[in-house]
Amino acid sequence: MSEQxxxxxxxxxxxxxxxxxxxxxxxxxxxxLNHECIEExxxxxxxxxxxxxxxxxxxxxxxxxNIRGLRYTPGAALGTCRYKLKRxxxxxxxxxxxxxxxxxxxxxxxxxxxxDTADKISKLAQERGYALRVIGIPxxxxxxxxxxDHTPGYGSxxxxxxxxxxxxxxxxxxxxxHDLVQIIEVMGRSAGWIAAGAxxxxxxxxxxxxxxxxxxxxxxxxxxxxxxxxxxxxxKEKYCVVVVGEGLVDADGNxxxxxxxxxxxxxxxQLGGAGEYLRALAEESLQVKARxxxxxxxxxxxxxxxxxxxxxxxxxxxxxxxxxxxEGHTDKxxxxxxxxxxxxxxxxxxxxxxxxxxxxxxxxxxxxxxxxVSMNYNFYKYALPLIQGExxxxxxxxVPALVQLKMEKVDRKLGAxxxx
Amino acid sequence: MSEQxxxxxxxxxxxxxxxxxxxxxxxxxxxxLNHECIEExxxxxxxxxxxxxxxxxxxxxxxxxNIRGLRYTPGAALGTCRYKLKRxxxxxxxxxxxxxxxxxxxxxxxxxxxxDTADKISKLAQERGYALRVIGIPxxxxxxxxxxDHTPGYGSxxxxxxxxxxxxxxxxxxxxxHDLVQIIEVMGRSAGWIAAGAxxxxxxxxxxxxxxxxxxxxxxxxxxxxxxxxxxxxxKEKYCVVVVGEGLVDADGNxxxxxxxxxxxxxxxQLGGAGEYLRALAEESLQVKARxxxxxxxxxxxxxxxxxxxxxxxxxxxxxxxxxxxEGHTDKxxxxxxxxxxxxxxxxxxxxxxxxxxxxxxxxxxxxxxxxVSMNYNFYKYALPLIQGExxxxxxxxVPALVQLKMEKVDRKLGAxxxx
Numbered sequence: 159m160s161e162q163x164x165x166x167x168x169x170x171x172x173x174x175x176x177x178x179x180x181x182x183x184x185x186x187x188x189x190x191l192n193h194e195c196i197e198e199x200x201x202x203x204x205x206x207x208x209x210x211x212x213x214x215x216x217x218x219x220x221x222x223x224n225i226r227g228l229r230y231t232p233g234a235a236l237g238t239c240r241y242k243l244k245r246x247x248x249x250x251x252x253x254x255x256x257x258x259x260x261x262x263x264x265x266x267x268x269x270x271x272x273x274d275t276a277d278k279i280s281k282l283a284q285e286r287g288y289a290l291r292v293i294g295i296p297x298x299x300x301x302x303x304x305x306x307d308h309t310p311g312y313g314s315x316x317x318x319x320x321x322x323x324x325x326x327x328x329x330x331x332x333x334x335x336h337d338l339v340q341i342i343e344v345m346g347r348s349a350g351w352i353a354a355g356a357x358x359x360x361x362x363x364x365x366x367x368x369x370x371x372x373x374x375x376x377x378x379x380x381x382x383x384x385x386x387x388x389x390x391x392x393x394k395e396k397y398c399v400v401v402v403g404e405g406l407v408d409a410d411g412n413x414x415x416x417x418x419x420x421x422x423x424x425x426x427x428q429l430g431g432a433g434e435y436l437r438a439l440a441e442e443s444l445q446v447k448a449r450x451x452x453x454x455x456x457x458x459x460x461x462x463x464x465x466x467x468x469x470x471x472x473x474x475x476x477x478x479x480x481x482x483x484x485e486g487h488t489d490k491x492x493x494x495x496x497x498x499x500x501x502x503x504x505x506x507x508x509x510x511x512x513x514x515x516x517x518x519x520x521x522x523x524x525x526x527x528x529x530x531v532s533m534n535y536n537f538y539k540y541a542l543p544l545i546q547g548e549x550x551x552x553x554x555x556x557v558p559a560l561v562q563l564k565m566e567k568v569d570r571k572l573g574a575x576x577x578x
Numbered sequence: 579m580s581e582q583x584x585x586x587x588x589x590x591x592x593x594x595x596x597x598x599x600x601x602x603x604x605x606x607x608x609x610x611l612n613h614e615c616i617e618e619x620x621x622x623x624x625x626x627x628x629x630x631x632x633x634x635x636x637x638x639x640x641x642x643x644n645i646r647g648l649r650y651t652p653g654a655a656l657g658t659c660r661y662k663l664k665r666x667x668x669x670x671x672x673x674x675x676x677x678x679x680x681x682x683x684x685x686x687x688x689x690x691x692x693x694d695t696a697d698k699i700s701k702l703a704q705e706r707g708y709a710l711r712v713i714g715i716p717x718x719x720x721x722x723x724x725x726x727d728h729t730p731g732y733g734s735x736x737x738x739x740x741x742x743x744x745x746x747x748x749x750x751x752x753x754x755x756h757d758l759v760q761i762i763e764v765m766g767r768s769a770g771w772i773a774a775g776a777x778x779x780x781x782x783x784x785x786x787x788x789x790x791x792x793x794x795x796x797x798x799x800x801x802x803x804x805x806x807x808x809x810x811x812x813x814k815e816k817y818c819v820v821v822v823g824e825g826l827v828d829a830d831g832n833x834x835x836x837x838x839x840x841x842x843x844x845x846x847x848q849l850g851g852a853g854e855y856l857r858a859l860a861e862e863s864l865q866v867k868a869r870x871x872x873x874x875x876x877x878x879x880x881x882x883x884x885x886x887x888x889x890x891x892x893x894x895x896x897x898x899x900x901x902x903x904x905e906g907h908t909d910k911x912x913x914x915x916x917x918x919x920x921x922x923x924x925x926x927x928x929x930x931x932x933x934x935x936x937x938x939x940x941x942x943x944x945x946x947x948x949x950x951v952s953m954n955y956n957f958y959k960y961a962l963p964l965i966q967g968e969x970x971x972x973x974x975x976x977v978p979a980l981v982q983l984k985m986e987k988v989d990r991k992l993g994a995x996x997x998x
Contacts, residue, residue, distance in 0.1 A: 175749045233748030320977050325879035328653030328980055329595045340875065359977060434854070451874035455760065459745035463882055465976070545976035556885070556965035557740050557779060560748055 161486060163289055164195045165262025169217070170202035170209065171234040172268035172275070173298065176311030177318075177461040178472035180228040180235045180561075182267050182295050185476025187217050187225050193484045196263060200568055204237035205268070206275055209252050214259060214568040227561030229469060230551045232459040235563050243275050249282050256283075256290065258570050263291050263483045265476075269298035269309075273491055274515035280489040291483040294491035294511055295475050299458045301351040304517030305509035306493035310475055311458070313468030313544030316355025318460040319344055319453065320545065323359035323401060326451065327368030330397040338397040339388060339440040339448040342369075343433025345457060346403035350374030350521050352457075353403035355541055357533040368399035371531040373436070375405040376521055379414045384436065385443045387531055392446070400440075406432045462558050466547025471504055478506035502543035581906060583709055584615045585682025589637070590622035590629065591654040592688035592695070593718065596731030597738075597881040598892035600648040600655045600981075602687050602715050605896025607637050607645050613904045616683060620988055624657035625688070626695055629672050634679060634988040647981030649889060650971045652879040655983050658688075663695050669702050676703075676710065678990050683711050683903045685896075689718035689729075693911050694935035700909040711903040714911030714931055715895050719878050721771040724937030725929035726913035730895055731878070733888030733964030736775025738880040739764055739873065740965065743779035743819060746871065747788030750817040758817040759808055759860040759868040762789075763853025765877060766823035770794030770941050772877075773823035775961055777953040788819035793856070795825040796941055797950040799834045804856065805863045807951055812866070820860075826852045882978050886967025891924055898926035922963035 169186045171179055183201075190196045199217040202208040215236070217225075228235055243249055256264070266276040273294045280292035296303050301312035323342060330340050346352040353374050360367035370391040373379060391398040406414040415431035437450040475492045482490060490508040497503030525537040552559045589606045591599055603621075610616045619637040622628040635656070637645075648655055663669055676684070686696040693714045700712035716723050721732035743762060750760050766772040773794050780787035790811040793799060811818040826834040835851035857870040891914055898912045910928040917923030945957040972979045 171752075175752045177745075231748060232745050233750075234752035236752075238752050317976055321882050322876050322880070324977050324980065325597075325652050325881060326875050328651060329875050329879040330653075332591075332595050332654035332656075332658050342876075358975070361975065449874055450872065451876050452870065452872040453876070454869055454871035455746050455749050456742050456762075456871050456873070459749040460742070461745060462741050542975065547976075548973055553968055555778070555781065555962065556737055556967075557744050560744065 162195055163262050163291060164197065165260045166198040166200055167196045167263035167265065167480070168200045168202050168209070168214065168256070168259070168261045169236070169265040170205050170267070171236050171238045171297070172205035172266060172272035173238060173240065174458060175232060175234040175238055176297055176299050176458050177232040177314045177464040178310050178469050179267055179297050180231045180233070181469050181472035182297065182310060182476035183235060184225050184228040185473040186265050186295070186480055189477040189480035191218070193480065195484060200259065200261070201236045205239035205241065205272070206243055206252065207239040207241045208237065209255050210248060212255050215563070216566045216568050219566040220563055224561050224563055227559070229473065230461055230549065230558065231561045232461040235561065242271065243278065249278065252279055253283060253286060253288055257288065259568065262289060265293055265295060265479045265483070267295035267297040269300065270303060270515060270518065273511050277489065277511035277515050280511060291486070291488040292511070293479040293483045293487065294514065295479050296491060296493065299345065299352060300347065300349060302349050302519050303514055304519045305513055307496040307504070308494055308544055310468060310472035312351065314460070314464035315345070315352055315457050316358060316541060317465040317468070317545035318457055318463040319352065319356050320358040321463055322453065323356045323369050323399060327359065327399050330368070330399060333397065336396045337392050337446040339437070339444070339446050340397065340399045341433045341437045341440070341448065341450040342399065342401045343404055343450065343452045344401060346375060347405045348375060348518070349405070350376050350403050353401050354521055354525070354533050354537055356401040357537060358541060358545060362535065362538055366395060369401045370395065370398050371400045372533065373400065373402040373406050373531065374521065374526065375403050375407060376523065376526065377530040378409040379406050380409070381439060384439065388440055388444060400436060402432045402436055404432050461549065462551050464549045465545045466549050467544055469549050474506060482508055582615055583682050583711060584617065585680045586618040586620055587616045587683035587685065587900070588620045588622050588629070588634065588676070588679070588681045589656070589685040589687070590625050591656050591658045591717070592625035592686060592692035593658060593660065594878060595652060595654040595658055596717055596719050596878050597652040597734045597884040598730050598889050599687055599717050600651045600653070601889050601892035602717065602730060602896035603655060604645055604648040605893040606685050606715070606900055609897040609900035613900065615904060620679065620681070621656045625659035625661065625692070626663055626672065627659040627661045628657065629675050630668060632675050635983070636986045636988050639986040640983055644981050644983055647979070649893060650881055650969065650978065651981045652881040655981065662691065663698065669698065672699055673703060673706060673708060677708065679988065682709060683900070685713055685715055685899045685903070687715035687717040689720065690723060690935055690938065693931050697909065697931035697935050700931060711906070711908040712931070713899040713903045713907065714934065715899050716911060716913065719765060719772060720767065720769060722769050722939050723934055724939045725933055727916040727924070728914055728964055730888060730892035732771065734880070734884035735765070735772055735877050736778060736961060737885040737888070737965035738877055738883040739772065739776050740778040741883055742873065743776045743789050743821060747779065747819050750788070750819060753817065756816045757812050757866040759857070759864070759866050760817065760819045761853045761857045761860070761868065761870040762819065762821045763824055763870065763872045764821060766795060767825045768795060768938070769825070770796050770823050773821050774941055774945070774953050774957055776821040777957060778961060778965060782955065782958055786815060789821045790815065790818050791820045791951040792953065793820065793822040793826050793951065794941065794946065795823050795827055796943060796946065798829040799826050800829070801859060804859065808860055808864060820856060822852045822856055824852050881969065882971050884969045885965045886969050887964055889969050894926060902928055
């Protein structure tokens with residue numbers, strides 16, 4: 159396992175950005191500088207697309223301020239993609255570029271699809287006898303990767319949502335009218351991890367506090383039950399705050415939405431509209447005033463309200479990826495492991511990329527209360543540690559000071575860019 | 579002007595909450611404690627409704643922590659209302675309640691409609707020879723009150739929006755695809771003050787940064803121009819961030835919206851839908867991927883991203899209201915006056931309530947660039963000081979620790995609550 163491998167490293171980012179994906183990048187760069195076997199530190203632009211197009215940048219040329227500032231910068235500083243490597247020529251091209259730049263360490267931050275890509279690249283390198291160590295870095299607000307207790311990005315998105323729900327509830331509670339229904343639509347394509355996180359807006363001993371109702375993709379939606387649920391809340395409270403995951407489906411598996419669905423490159427439907435649908439349903443069925451909020455991409459970019467625990471773990475995952483590769487591991491993804499004790503601790507581990515690629519971690523049904531619209535103790539115990547601490551984002555001119563990399567291009571003078 | 583008036587004071591909140599309306603309440607209570615002529619410090623629940631219903635609470639009974647915590651609590655801690663006093667019996671009832679509780683100082687935080695109500699109460703008291711000092715406290719995210727340089731609440735809403743726009747832009751810039759159109763809908767019923775504030779997401783020397791296009795209610799909307807504007811941006815940039823005020827209207831004065839409009843108690847239309855309309859328009863006309871965000875009530879409640887300058891001024895306005903009343907002023911609203919110097923300073927002044935009630939401050943057309951979709955130097959100079967500084971909100975369990983008042987009821991043992 160521990161044979162010394164000398165060469166350059168390449169790090170790239172894939173899939174939807176999170177507010178901490180750049181913290182992992184920062185961790186990779188900081189740790190790579192510690193190891194002499196890693197000569198150059200390259201970044202690939204826009205995930206695998208940048209490798210195919212041979213668009214590499216020199217991360218060692220970036221200033222210390224920039225590498226530190228990445229910890230407070232949302233988006234994906236290297237750019238990301240949803241491109242799926244399919245053709246053999248694509249994979250051949252990746253290895254060709256790796257060889258041309260003597261890339262011996264490849265770190266890929268992403269979700270299931272990205273880890274699948276990393277796995278295939280790793281397997282091909284092994285087949286061809288090209289010495290390459292591939293370590294994936296978990297990244298997704300969706301929290302749906304198996305083998306890891308949770309994923310970097312999740313803690314921050316639910317901290318932002320819980321904060322927003324609590325603030326909106328304070329506003330709604332103040333309105334002098336009765337029967338205000340507030341619908342807050344959050345992300346979550348196929349799982350309710352994100353919507354469930356809204357529960358953290360209230361303590362478990364505050365049953366009358368918002369969110370009053372959480373609609374999860376895991377629980378088949380019924381319009382009749384929704385109307386009855388809202389009525390029930392409004393009999394006791396002046397207002398009703400509803401959180402809904404965008405991936406809400408009815409008993410037949412149809413999306414609850416006013417929009418028509420289209421599919422992206424991975425075959426996922428692009429959702430949106432569940433919130434507006436519920437708003438109209440409440441207003442028309444109950445003759446009440448209903449309002450909606452759609453947080454959209456704001457939620458995964460909200461570094462100004464991100465979790466320090468999440469940020470620290472994202473950075474740690476980046477460091478751990480480099481350490482593992484230098485130690486000789488390959489074809490693995492870094493995982494986050496929760497300690498057994500009563501107080502929360504988190505360490506990193508490793509899992510096979512193929513295991514991540516083929517699994518989807520579901521929100522346990524046993525964490526949902528019998529009412530189908532609230533979370534129980536097990537969810538609180540799981541999620542509460544993930545939102546602790548507030549990242550101290552530097553501000554400039556009244557808004558967060560975000561980093562833009564200098565992006566010094568790496569050139570092997572081959573006239574690359576064949577995919578442009 | 580300076581005759582001593584002894585009695586109790588009553589403070590109430592009206593209209594839509596802001597993230598700093600409770601900072602003004604905190605200022606009133608803190609300052610009232612300094613003056614011996616003010617005996618009891620009462621709060622009226624839900625604005626004038628609470629006065630009509632004789633629902634008063636004892637603010638002097640609240641803990642110091644609560645009064646301090648109001649500075650970090652969105653919503654309106656006393657509750658608010660949109661009830662408009664119309665009938666003579668309503669006004670008579672207000673004075674009856676004031677007399678019963680020896681209310682000699684009345685502070686009302688609100689926008690135009692609320693200041694109009696305060697003015698009418700004040701005039702009636704004068705007519706009836708009831709010694710009462712009425713001072714309004716400016717409060718509205720809409721920034722549309724005349725005679726004041728700006729209104730408490732405005733700085734915080736635009737700080738949150740500019741922050742959100744900058745963060746979303748970092749996310750969108752990272753996406754590996756071209757031609758992503760992002761629509762962000764913000765509040766602003768009849769003026770573009772709030773939408774204009776999104777401009778602060780970029781410095782004026784960053785023309786290619788987001789927001790790329792801002793659609794204001796002041797500029798008649800044309801679908802053709804919108805499509806051409808977006809195309810123009812996408813020829814130069816990979817993505818296009820559009821900010822739109824909910825009150826966008828076309829050349830005929832019709833709201834640009836997918837929703838049907840309904841009117842509230844003051845005859846204002848309840849808007850929403852401009853963002854979704856533009857999203858669909860971009861997607862269908864340009865065959866591009868378009869996404870929308872609707873910040874809704876999140877924007878006026880986002881104390882976690884509020885402006886320290888705004889918070890300080892809101893507090894100051896509350897203090898100034900009490901000082902003015904004690905000095906003998908009445909039938910006035912506190913105004914914020916900007917100093918003449920190069921560096922920003924702000925003092926309070928006073929203006930006639932009737933002047934506020936009957937005016938609406940428009941966004942100067944000369945602050946909008948000729949392209950109709952961006953703001954010029956004058957707007958930056960005006961707005962930038964208002965978003966400076968970050969309020970240090972205390973957190974508990976990973977979310978902002980908001981205050982809930984103890985609400986000790988004030989009772990004159992009359993079996994009040996006649997309006998329930």
